[in-house]
Amino acid sequence: MNRKRHRLVPEAFGQKRRREGGDVEADPLRGESGSARAAVAELVRLFPRVLFEDALPPIALRSQVYSLVPDRTVADRQLKALQERGEIRIIQLGFDLDAQGIIFTEDYRTRVLKVCDGRPYAGAVQKFLASVLPACSDLSFQQDQMTQTFGFRDPEITQLVNAGVLTVRDAGSWWLAVPGAGRFIKYFVKGRQAVLGMVRKAKYRELLLSELLGRRAPAAARLGLAYHVHDLIGAQLVDCVSTTSGTLLRLPET
Amino acid sequence: MLSGGSDGVMVLYDLENSSRQPYYTCKAVCSIGRSHPDVHKYSVETVQWYPHDTGMFTSSSFDKTLKVWDTNTLQIADVFNFEETVYSHHMSPVATKHCLVAVGTRGPKVQLCDLKSGSCSHILQGHRQEILAVSWSPRYEYILATASADSKAKLWDVRRASGCLITLDQHNGKKSQAVESANTAHNGKVNGLCFTSDGLHLLTVGTDNRMRLWNSSNGENTLVNYGKVCNDSRKGLKFTVSCGCSSEFVFVPYGSTIAVYTVYSGEQITMLKGHYKSVDCCVFQSNFQELYSGSRDCNILAWIPSLHESVPDDEETSTRAQLNPAFEDAWSSSDEEG
Numbered sequence: 001m002n003r004k005r006h007r008l009v010p011e012a013f014g015q016k017r018r019r020e021g022g023d024v025e026a027d028p029l030r031g032e033s034g035s036a037r038a039a040v041a042e043l044v045r046l047f048p049r050v051l052f053e054d055a056l057p058p059i060a061l062r063s064q065v066y067s068l069v070p071d072r073t074v075a076d077r078q079l080k081a082l083q084e085r086g087e088i089r090i091i092q093l094g095f096d097l098d099a100q101g102i103i104f105t106e107d108y109r110t111r112v113l114k115v116c117d118g119r120p121y122a123g124a125v126q127k128f129l130a131s132v133l134p135a136c137s138d139l140s141f142q143q144d145q146m147t148q149t150f151g152f153r154d155p156e157i158t159q160l161v162n163a164g165v166l167t168v169r170d171a172g173s174w175w176l177a178v179p180g181a182g183r184f185i186k187y188f189v190k191g192r193q194a195v196l197g198m199v200r201k202a203k204y205r206e207l208l209l210s211e212l213l214g215r216r217a218p219a220a221a222r223l224g225l226a227y228h229v230h231d232l233i234g235a236q237l238v239d240c241v242s243t244t245s246g247t248l249l250r251l252p253e254t
Numbered sequence: 255m256l257s258g259g260s261d262g263v264m265v266l267y268d269l270e271n272s273s274r275q276p277y278y279t280c281k282a283v284c285s286i287g288r289s290h291p292d293v294h295k296y297s298v299e300t301v302q303w304y305p306h307d308t309g310m311f312t313s314s315s316f317d318k319t320l321k322v323w324d325t326n327t328l329q330i331a332d333v334f335n336f337e338e339t340v341y342s343h344h345m346s347p348v349a350t351k352h353c354l355v356a357v358g359t360r361g362p363k364v365q366l367c368d369l370k371s372g373s374c375s376h377i378l379q380g381h382r383q384e385i386l387a388v389s390w391s392p393r394y395e396y397i398l399a400t401a402s403a404d405s406k407a408k409l410w411d412v413r414r415a416s417g418c419l420i421t422l423d424q425h426n427g428k429k430s431q432a433v434e435s436a437n438t439a440h441n442g443k444v445n446g447l448c449f450t451s452d453g454l455h456l457l458t459v460g461t462d463n464r465m466r467l468w469n470s471s472n473g474e475n476t477l478v479n480y481g482k483v484c485n486d487s488r489k490g491l492k493f494t495v496s497c498g499c500s501s502e503f504v505f506v507p508y509g510s511t512i513a514v515y516t517v518y519s520g521e522q523i524t525m526l527k528g529h530y531k532s533v534d535c536c537v538f539q540s541n542f543q544e545l546y547s548g549s550r551d552c553n554i555l556a557w558i559p560s561l562h563e564s565v566p567d568d569e570e571t572s573t574r575a576q577l578n579p580a581f582e583d584a585w586s587s588s589d590e591e592g
Contacts, residue, residue, distance in 0.1 A: 073477065076479050138427050
């Protein structure tokens with residue numbers, strides 16, 4: 001009887017230990033409590049540059065920053081400070097007024113210049129990047145601001161819209177935009193629905209985070225599972241429940 | 255407490271817990287039922303006591319009227335008729351120089367009705383869609399905040415003829431913009447408004463499932479993030495802020511529960527579960543520090559602060575009277591007490 005007991009108990013613990021080894025990578029997903037700047041730097045590393053052939057600057061989302069920095073008010077205030085210092089730009093992604101993209105200003109500038117090289121609107125874009133970007137750190141620009149303060153004429157503003165640097169918001173006001181971001185937004189929306197669908201199809205509509213990250217990414221999630229999971233957690237599209245086996249992602253009841 | 259229901263009935267309750275039991279029912283003192291000749295025809299949306307005493311109260315309803323009642327006789331003192339359904343009304347709690355009631359209707363104009371003269375001649379123009387909530391500032395008697403379905407929330411000084419003071423902008427853009435038409439407070443309809451008890455900050459909730467805290471003197475978004483505050487109400491949502499707590503709390507109806515957040519840090523404290531259907535409104539009584547909430551399941555629940563509960567003693571089977579120690583008498587009839 002004693003022999004049996006000794007054999008069973010170490011086996012049970014052994015199995016758990018083996019599983020823990022695989023878990024270590026997944027749970028730091030929730031354990032980050034650094035600054036917003038560190039969070040953005042890390043998220044930017046998750047962005048798949050190869051997919052877009054380096055034409056797009058690496059974009060992180062605001063909801064992803066919330067998943068890495070647990071206190072949202074602190075995260076918002078730090079992002080606002082970074083925005084005011086000119087280190088990051090916040091871009092309104094078209095599909096959801098709530099989802100905002102965060103890009104480092106340097107990345108944005110280099111990529112936009114590269115994309116607009118040799119095109120007819122290159123002059124207007126360079127003037128915009130040199131004069132407007134450093135001066136105004138807002139998400140949007142108004143008509144009188146562009147014409148009077150920065151001296152842009154109407155044809156030049158049309159060229160900027162054609163280049164993809166500005167998107168129309170309202171009569172006489174424009175959002176800042178990333179040229180060529182349409183593909184990114186398409187992959188992002190499809191990927192978000194695909195990863196959410198993985199949780200929805202699970203039994204009881206809940207999945208352990210470690211198991212979700214261990215699964216094969218569905219074909220629609222081209223930006224990577226980790227990228228989408230950060231976004232789902234931060235946007236509160238799934239509830240995070242901490243259990244003894246790690247974090248559990250559960251769809252909210254409503 | 256005054257309450258209005260979706261069948262047009264209004265009931266007055268006595269909130270005192272005279273039975274000293276932990277679970278008690280508040281009795282209805284009187285009611286304006288369906289048999290009353292002047293009862294509202296449709297749902298009563300907003301009710302408010304006259305701010306200075308309980309001799310009068312006002313009620314507005316989907317039957318396009320605002321009625322002013324005398325409490326002691328339960329008769330109508332005055333009626334204001336409008337062209338559109340009334341979503342919300344509010345009378346200033348600190349006003350001494352005016353008796354204006356601000357009324358938000360389905361039309362884009364905010365109407366100000368004067369109780370003294372009985373006319374509603376003052377109109378505030380600026381919104382483009384229906385006005386879902388109005389609230390006077392508890393600090394300045396002429397400052398009014400309005401929230402509309404066109405995603406905008408505006409602050410007005412009613413003495414000024416030229417328009418609103420500030421349109422709240424969630425992105426805190428540069429104030430040099432001459433055209434404020436693009437400023438939005440939320441990415442959906444703005445459903446509810448509540449000033450903090452000192453009037454320095456304003457909370458707004460919107461159908462984009464967000465709640466925002468604004469500095470009411472310059473209209474700046476303080477960027478306090480409460481997370482997702484579910485809001486599917488198509489009418490106004492009545493939420494409330496505590497008054498007299500060391501860090502103020504905001505109580506927001508969240509589906510069939512009530513979510514409690516600290517106002518200035520955005521942290522969610524708890525969710526109060528008790529209703530069976532969606533909660534529509536809640537109100538805080540600062541004298542007793544109690545919260546009352548009304549819901550679609552036809553119940554009004556009273557939430558009282560839970561004090562330190564004594565461990566039940568198995569030996570004594572005593573039905574100890576539950577009394578809030580804040581209200582206990584320290585008075586003794588003995589002559590020796592110094």
